[in-house]
Amino acid sequence: MIAEHLPALQVVLPLLAAPACILLRRSDLCWAFATVVSWLSLAVAVGLLFQTQDGGVISYHLGGWEPPWGIEYRVDLVNAFVLLIVTVISAVVLPFARTSVAAEIPQEKAYLFYSMYLLCFTGLLGIAITGDAFNVFVFLEISSLSSYVLISLGKDRRALTAAYQYLIMGTIGATFFLIGVGLLYAMTGTLNMADLAERIPAVADTRTVHAAFAFLVIGIALKAAIFPLHLWLPNAYCYAPSVVTAFLAATATKVSIYLLLRIIFTVFGGAYGFGVLEFDLVLVVLALVAMLAASTVAIFQTDAKRLLAYSSVAQIGYMVLGISLGSVVGLTGGIVHLFNHAMIKGGLFLAMGCVFLRLGSARIRDMDGLALVMPWTTAAFVIGGLSLIGVPLTTGFISKWILVQAALEDGFWWAAVLVVFSSLLAVAYVWRVVEAAYFQPRPEAAIPVGEAPLAMLIPTWILILANFYFGVDTSVTVGVARQAAEALVGAAP
Amino acid sequence: MIDPGLYNYWIAMILMMTGFYIVIARGNLVKKIVGLTIFQTSVFILYISFSKVDGATAPILDDRFTTYGNPLPHVLILTAIVVGVATSALGLALVVRIREAYGTVEEDEILEQDSNE
Numbered sequence: 001m002i003a004e005h006l007p008a009l010q011v012v013l014p015l016l017a018a019p020a021c022i023l024l025r026r027s028d029l030c031w032a033f034a035t036v037v038s039w040l041s042l043a044v045a046v047g048l049l050f051q052t053q054d055g056g057v058i059s060y061h062l063g064g065w066e067p068p069w070g071i072e073y074r075v076d077l078v079n080a081f082v083l084l085i086v087t088v089i090s091a092v093v094l095p096f097a098r099t100s101v102a103a104e105i106p107q108e109k110a111y112l113f114y115s116m117y118l119l120c121f122t123g124l125l126g127i128a129i130t131g132d133a134f135n136v137f138v139f140l141e142i143s144s145l146s147s148y149v150l151i152s153l154g155k156d157r158r159a160l161t162a163a164y165q166y167l168i169m170g171t172i173g174a175t176f177f178l179i180g181v182g183l184l185y186a187m188t189g190t191l192n193m194a195d196l197a198e199r200i201p202a203v204a205d206t207r208t209v210h211a212a213f214a215f216l217v218i219g220i221a222l223k224a225a226i227f228p229l230h231l232w233l234p235n236a237y238c239y240a241p242s243v244v245t246a247f248l249a250a251t252a253t254k255v256s257i258y259l260l261l262r263i264i265f266t267v268f269g270g271a272y273g274f275g276v277l278e279f280d281l282v283l284v285v286l287a288l289v290a291m292l293a294a295s296t297v298a299i300f301q302t303d304a305k306r307l308l309a310y311s312s313v314a315q316i317g318y319m320v321l322g323i324s325l326g327s328v329v330g331l332t333g334g335i336v337h338l339f340n341h342a343m344i345k346g347g348l349f350l351a352m353g354c355v356f357l358r359l360g361s362a363r364i365r366d367m368d369g370l371a372l373v374m375p376w377t378t379a380a381f382v383i384g385g386l387s388l389i390g391v392p393l394t395t396g397f398i399s400k401w402i403l404v405q406a407a408l409e410d411g412f413w414w415a416a417v418l419v420v421f422s423s424l425l426a427v428a429y430v431w432r433v434v435e436a437a438y439f440q441p442r443p444e445a446a447i448p449v450g451e452a453p454l455a456m457l458i459p460t461w462i463l464i465l466a467n468f469y470f471g472v473d474t475s476v477t478v479g480v481a482r483q484a485a486e487a488l489v490g491a492a493p
Numbered sequence: 494m495i496d497p498g499l500y501n502y503w504i505a506m507i508l509m510m511t512g513f514y515i516v517i518a519r520g521n522l523v524k525k526i527v528g529l530t531i532f533q534t535s536v537f538i539l540y541i542s543f544s545k546v547d548g549a550t551a552p553i554l555d556d557r558f559t560t561y562g563n564p565l566p567h568v569l570i571l572t573a574i575v576v577g578v579a580t581s582a583l584g585l586a587l588v589v590r591i592r593e594a595y596g597t598v599e600e601d602e603i604l605e606q607d608s609n610e
Contacts, residue, residue: 141576157594164587
């Protein structure tokens with residue numbers, strides 16, 4: 001009974017929990033409630049993944065209205081995997097949030113934080129699960145509006161301007177998406193993605209559909225922070241509260257990348273966007289520039305959170321590179337990197353959250369000699385950093401290995417070379433933090449600090465150790481990603 | 494000559510670019526929100542205008558009429574308007590907070606204060 005309603009529960013649970021948090025008021029109660037809801041969501045996502053594991057597609061009709069008239073939730077392996085990423089991260093981040101939020105957000109506002117967090121969570125899950133193009137827009141705006149609020153809760157006043165900048169760019173992106181959906185609706189008379197996929201080929205050679213493709217892709221690229229549309233990202237990640245940074249960095253851009261996959265491969269069909277419009281060439285170039293330029297900029301940052309934010313832009317480049325290759329191997333690499341990067345950046349930003357809790361900043365020069373007083377936190381950062389670089393036995397290595405394979409398979413040897421070269425740049429920026437923490441003496445005048453509390457270290461280490469686990473046992477991640485990639489490419493008409 | 498039958502799209506596009514230009518070119522945070530609202534509204538007009546069917550009446554069932562306009566875009570745009578209002582409200586709320594923190598709503602002055610830190 002309940003198994004068949006899992007798709008609805010996935011979205012409805014956190015959606016109803018958000019206003020409930022406002023009624024609960026007490027920050028501890030809200031935290032406990034949000035954590036329980038988040039774990040339940042994880043259970044639902046795992047259930048959905050099991051139901052779709054054999055390649056089946058769950059089609060859930062909201063309110064019993066038949067698609068394409070009603071809204072359809074359509075779950076296949078691709079979005080079951082994305083739902084899993086989002087819920088896993090949330091399930092790990094929320095236990096961490098209690099101490100971190102208490103330190104960074106005024107007590108009387110904490111319930112609003114949890115309520116916004118749950119709304120953002122709802123929006124991200126909704127984008128991933130729905131099979132209706134307009135419904136995507138609604139969920140996109142739910143997640144965006146709540147993330148603007150979450151970012152503006154940062155202590156620094158620059159969090160406000162960062163949130164404002166993100167609001168402007170995010171709204172432009174979402175509106176572009178809306179224009180694209182509208183143009184497609186005008187040409188086909190449907191909003192259901194599967195139905196769109198059937199009807200687009202008949203009108204594919206019109207300028208309206210070309211324009212729709214452009215609007216949709218640029219709109220999503222803004223939300224996904226694909227170079228050069230990433231300008232909102234560094235400030236937003238840098239000044240947001242630590243929990244928010246960890247959550248958004250690990251999920252929000254991933255969900256947008258998933259949406260890009262959906263639009264390009266399921267709705268238009270890979271042969272259209274990449275074959276007819278030759279959009280893949282644009283993406284390959286942007287991905288490579290992102291990898292190199294953002295990594296280089298990251299090296300010169302003075303704030304570790306900002307450094308990691310630029311590194312995120314570079315890592316998004318890897319995912320886009322995998323997508324733009326358009327082959328099964330390339331897509332596998334892109335999709336598996338969605339998961340792996342969520343583990344890496346989630347872990348690293350949580351470690352930064354521990355640092356921020358004790359130091360009150362994430363500036364690299366404040367971290368001199370930090371390894372002496374916060375050994376577990378800095379060790380977590382080092383291991384996360386190794387995974388970011390792509391050292392064997394870590395998840396980062398798996399993603400890059402598959403991407404290099406895919407690039408070589410298509411004869412793009414220079415792309416493979418650049419992937420390896422940008423890993424070297426990653427060594428340089430990770431080293432800057434490591435050098436400060438391990439090889440500088442602790443200044444005499446430094447405020448005495450201790451190790452972060454266990455409640456924060458344990459979630460951090462769960463994500464960090466996951467990097468090793470999924471770096472050695474790749475059967476789950478790569479297996480699911482490959483099946484998902486085959487489903488996407490196979491779905492192309 | 495431009496086909497006059499498509500003038501609605503031209504109006505939507507002109508409005509859209511007007512709004513977009515204001516967002517990019519103005520340094521005043523409130524004016525940026527105004528531009529953003531114009532930008533969003535142009536999309537609403539785009540949707541509404543293609544729901545109009547030649548010679549059709551409003552989509553209210555009645556024995557006297559047989560052709561109706563398409564009601565679906567209206568419904569979609571009602572949702573989008575709500576989203577737009579929420580966005581403007583949140584944007585303006587942020588501007589209020591920015592003014593409290595910086596004492597100005599001009600982008601260049603804010604950047605200047607930030608670079609001094």
